Amino acid sequence: MTGAGVGRLPAGWTIERVRELSGVPDAVVVDDARAVTLVAWPPDGEDRPVTPEVVIRLGALAVVRGAGGEDWYTGHFEDDGSVCCWSAGTLHQMLRGL
Numbered sequence: 001m002t003g004a005g006v007g008r009l010p011a012g013w014t015i016e017r018v019r020e021l022s023g024v025p026d027a028v029v030v031d032d033a034r035a036v037t038l039v040a041w042p043p044d045g046e047d048r049p050v051t052p053e054v055v056i057r058l059g060a061l062a063v064v065r066g067a068g069g070e071d072w073y074t075g076h077f078e079d080d081g082s083v084c085c086w087s088a089g090t091l092h093q094m095l096r097g098l
Contacts, residue, residue, distance in 0.1 A: 007032050007054030007065070010091065022095040024058040031055070035082040036064050038073055055083065063094045074098070 007029060009015065019027045032052040040047050050073060054065040062083045064073045074094045075085030087097070 007052070009054065009056075010065075013091065018056060018095060021092065022058050022063075022098050024061075024098065027056055027058045029054060030057045036066075036073070036075070036085060037082070038085045038088070039075075041086070050085065052083070058098060061098060063091065063098075065091070 009018065009029065015027065015029065019025050032055050034052065034055065036050040036052045036055070038048045038050050050064065051067040052064050053067040056063045057077070060076055062075050062077055062085070064075065064083055064085060065071070066073065070090075071088045072091045072094045073085035074087045074097060075083045077083055087094070089097075
């Protein structure tokens, strides 16, 4: 967990644009102080921890940007607040794929 606080959306992005593109009217950027795991595919591979820089809550789903990277990950929130991710791409791709 990073404990760094609430991250910022990339230049040119607003929470309103995130809400419009995702179709989730209550989407919000949340605290990044949480464990994030990218699940391996195929399943016999190794899961990889991701240090979150930005975490967007879209109901029970999440879109996460890893620190120092360009990739965004789609996943879901676990009961303990951690995020389990299963796909990667651009922010636009991840929001349209919800």
